[in-house]
Amino acid sequence: MTASKPLLDVRGLSIRVAGAARPLVDDVSFSLDAGETLCIVGESGCGKSLTALALMGLLEGTPLRIDGGTAEFQETDLLSAPQATLRALRGDRIAMIFQEPMTSLNPALKIGDQIAEAVCEHRDVSREAGRARALEMLKRVRIPAAESRLDEYPYQLSGGMRQRVMIAMALANDPALLIADEPTTALDVTIQAQILDLMRNLGRETGAAQIMITHDLGVVAEMADKVAVMYAGRIVEAGTVTQIFDDPQHPYTLGLMSSMPSLAGRSERLVTIPGTVPSPLDMPVGCRFAPRCPFADAACEAPPQLVDLEAGHRVACWHAPIEQAEPTPAWRETA
Amino acid sequence: MNAPILQARGLMRHFITNKPLFGAPSIVQAVNGVDFEIIEGETFAIVGESGCGKSTLARLLSHLIEASEGSVIYDGREISGLTGAELRDLRREMQFIFQDPFSSLNPRMTVGALIGEPLRIHKIGTPAERRAKVAELLRKVGLRPEHADRYPHEFSGGQRQRIGIARALATGPRIVIGDEPVSALDVSIQAQVVNILEDLKDEFGLTLIIIAHDLAVIRHVADRVAVMYLGEIVELGEAAEVFAAPAHPYTEALLSAIPIPATGARKVQTKIEGDPPNPISPPSGCRFHTRCTYVQDICRTERPQLRDMDQGRRVACHFADNMSLEGIRTDNQARPPAVARRFARYSAARASMTANTESAKLEKEE
Ligand SMILES: Nc1ncnc2c1ncn2[C@@H]1O[C@H](COP(=O)(O)OP(=O)(O)OP(=O)(O)O)[C@@H](O)[C@H]1O
Ligand SMILES: Nc1ncnc2c1ncn2[C@@H]1O[C@H](COP(=O)(O)OP(=O)(O)OP(=O)(O)O)[C@@H](O)[C@H]1O
Ligand code: SF4
Ligand SMILES: [Mg+2]
Ligand SMILES: [Mg+2]
Numbered sequence: 164m165t166a167s168k169p170l171l172d173v174r175g176l177s178i179r180v181a182g183a184a185r186p187l188v189d190d191v192s193f194s195l196d197a198g199e200t201l202c203i204v205g206e207s208g209c210g211k212s213l214t215a216l217a218l219m220g221l222l223e224g225t226p227l228r229i230d231g232g233t234a235e236f237q238e239t240d241l242l243s244a245p246q247a248t249l250r251a252l253r254g255d256r257i258a259m260i261f262q263e264p265m266t267s268l269n270p271a272l273k274i275g276d277q278i279a280e281a282v283c284e285h286r287d288v289s290r291e292a293g294r295a296r297a298l299e300m301l302k303r304v305r306i307p308a309a310e311s312r313l314d315e316y317p318y319q320l321s322g323g324m325r326q327r328v329m330i331a332m333a334l335a336n337d338p339a340l341l342i343a344d345e346p347t348t349a350l351d352v353t354i355q356a357q358i359l360d361l362m363r364n365l366g367r368e369t370g371a372a373q374i375m376i377t378h379d380l381g382v383v384a385e386m387a388d389k390v391a392v393m394y395a396g397r398i399v400e401a402g403t404v405t406q407i408f409d410d411p412q413h414p415y416t417l418g419l420m421s422s423m424p425s426l427a428g429r430s431e432r433l434v435t436i437p438g439t440v441p442s443p444l445d446m447p448v449g450c451r452f453a454p455r456c457p458f459a460d461a462a463c464e465a466p467p468q469l470v471d472l473e474a475g476h477r478v479a480c481w482h483a484p485i486e487q488a489e490p491t492p493a494w495r496e497t498a
Numbered sequence: 499m500n501a502p503i504l505q506a507r508g509l510m511r512h513f514i515t516n517k518p519l520f521g522a523p524s525i526v527q528a529v530n531g532v533d534f535e536i537i538e539g540e541t542f543a544i545v546g547e548s549g550c551g552k553s554t555l556a557r558l559l560s561h562l563i564e565a566s567e568g569s570v571i572y573d574g575r576e577i578s579g580l581t582g583a584e585l586r587d588l589r590r591e592m593q594f595i596f597q598d599p600f601s602s603l604n605p606r607m608t609v610g611a612l613i614g615e616p617l618r619i620h621k622i623g624t625p626a627e628r629r630a631k632v633a634e635l636l637r638k639v640g641l642r643p644e645h646a647d648r649y650p651h652e653f654s655g656g657q658r659q660r661i662g663i664a665r666a667l668a669t670g671p672r673i674v675i676g677d678e679p680v681s682a683l684d685v686s687i688q689a690q691v692v693n694i695l696e697d698l699k700d701e702f703g704l705t706l707i708i709i710a711h712d713l714a715v716i717r718h719v720a721d722r723v724a725v726m727y728l729g730e731i732v733e734l735g736e737a738a739e740v741f742a743a744p745a746h747p748y749t750e751a752l753l754s755a756i757p758i759p760a761t762g763a764r765k766v767q768t769k770i771e772g773d774p775p776n777p778i779s780p781p782s783g784c785r786f787h788t789r790c791t792y793v794q795d796i797c798r799t800e801r802p803q804l805r806d807m808d809q810g811r812r813v814a815c816h817f818a819d820n821m822s823l824e825g826i827r828t829d830n831q832a833r834p835p836a837v838a839r840r841f842a843r844y845s846a847a848r849a850s851m852t853a854n855t856e857s858a859k860l861e862k863e864e
Contacts (some may be wrong), residue, residue: 204683206685213827214723256582298805321773323773351547351548351711351774352547352711352713352755352756353547353752353774353775355757356754356755356768357758357768359757359768375666378684378685379759380759381756384757384759384761385757385758404761405761405848408759408761409834409837410539410837414844417841417844418686418844418848419686421689421758421841421844421845421848422685422688422689423689423714424689424692424714424715424717424718425714425717425718426713426714426717426756426826428717432693432696433718434841434845435686435689435690436686436689436848437848439654440684457844457848457850458847484840485844486838486840486843
């Protein structure tokens, strides 16, 4: 691990609906160094977006409350800082890209003006300088004929182009941290590949750290230095991209990888994870994966901690490494 | 080789899109001259980018919409000429599964009524027989007979898609067409539904036509695959062959764009640049020429025909004979032995969780 302080250090982040019995996001911790890309991966509803929104201070106006934890970013705790501080950071030091660019682009404003506005909001520069920066950024995200695009409206662009504009706007103020929530999920695979190329290259050029949220393990393998696998509001496994793909430990990670059809060949039946994700109202008290886990036993009725299996590789499972675990004999009886 | 159960001949369909403020209305040639046949009992997949005409083609094949030109031949008969009893037979024998398990089921009908509806429409069986059939279908898709009295909103996405499958199977169809049947589902649920589809196909000897944009799913289920680009089929062949050694530059580009979930597979640079062209004014000649890395002058002017190659492969590219394109490499995806053993252990443990347990848990979680 690096000796210097990480760029972002999240510890024990919990989020819950005001008054709810159990948190939706529970005790999430991770850290990120400058220039690193962390992928948060997990299935729908596991808390990926809430985690990102909490870091951006965007839970305001929802019934959701931060229930504990700290997120230290350049001397500021993002979880307790006043809104004014967060507003100054957002779009400047920290930028965000969402899945559907149409929801974050203003449909009534030319794209050049939108990017210029984002610059002028945080920098003491003239409109002309803002516009020049907009042009520079559009070129940087490789939008063809950038000059003429400056005066177009979002609806005139394809989905892939809009996502490029979003990236241009997000990077216009040279943020230290870019949070991208499923930036390519709505796009075709050919366009996705282009956007991923772009994000990887820009990450390298600008040195911005990235948190990339996705449910696609393929995207993780393409992009991540580090990976956090979430299940039902908790991180169940975290490590370097190599640790996660070449040495997956948690039964959920194994199940997820087994569920994916392989491009390499027509295997027999897919090995599935039985059942469905628990509802937030009916979350198991112990390991949240236990009802679907083939290794669960009485020990799993207590919540497992995320512990270091080896340097940087953390797993929350009572039975990791599962080489030593027995499949649950109790399955038949509990049925 | 079985006889073709379904044939498309010079199939075309255009749409008139919204009239602009001024000028003539624009026309989209959504399916532009498509020919192929589907063999009884096979799984035939259609892939391609958004807007390339996959859904339109599926709707044409199942007679949900009329062709502008060309014909669809089912079991030797042209479907546009069918009337009365023959048309009812077609409706019974060809069923559709939709993408969205949330909007495709009427929320005010019970699951039992939804699955039994096609039986009622086709006047199959007595009410008691229909109830028994519904119970049997529910079991077949991994749900329980008691679920018949519940409403769709009480089920998860994967379970709703199973209800949609049960409904499609009710009339004992010969062909089932799935338009993105698993695309809206999470990986773990998608795998459950893919397994069910494969089991049912084997059990009933169905012919399955599957549209999906997830190429890994297609690789897993399909016997043959047709790759579409802007309303045309550019390549068609055995799925294993097409994935291993594509013969059309677009197929190569599509395969190269798939992010592969393994370390060591990270791509240096994508092989395809640019956006798909506007379908209202498709490029001249080969429609792929604006994005093709191998483009030559002839491609800009002459439309390549879908030509027969070896092993039943068909390709629409002027240079298909003398190009060697890159498919999916599989040699870099092997797991280290220790990890392979761990997966085997998961798989064995998973298998020992009985089917009973599984539905009991499903029950509990609703
Ligand atoms: N405003 C809200 N009020 C109450 N619950 C919410 C709210 N927003 C999200 N949730 C719940 O919090 C949980 C986590 O949601 P989140 O959006 O973070 O999931 P996600 O991992 O981003 O999923 P997806 O992949 O579908 O985007 C879900 O169970 C969701 O229903
Ligand atoms: N009813 C309609 N009216 C006008 N245009 C249509 C209609 N249906 C389809 N189109 C157009 O025809 C083309 C093909 O559409 P289609 O829905 O068949 O594509 P697809 O391959 O299924 O795409 P997706 O992957 O997004 O579902 C598109 O350009 C689409 O906009
Ligand atoms: S703690 Fe228990 S239930 Fe949870 S993943 Fe590990 S073995 Fe399975
Ligand atoms: Mg989300
Ligand atoms: Mg479609």
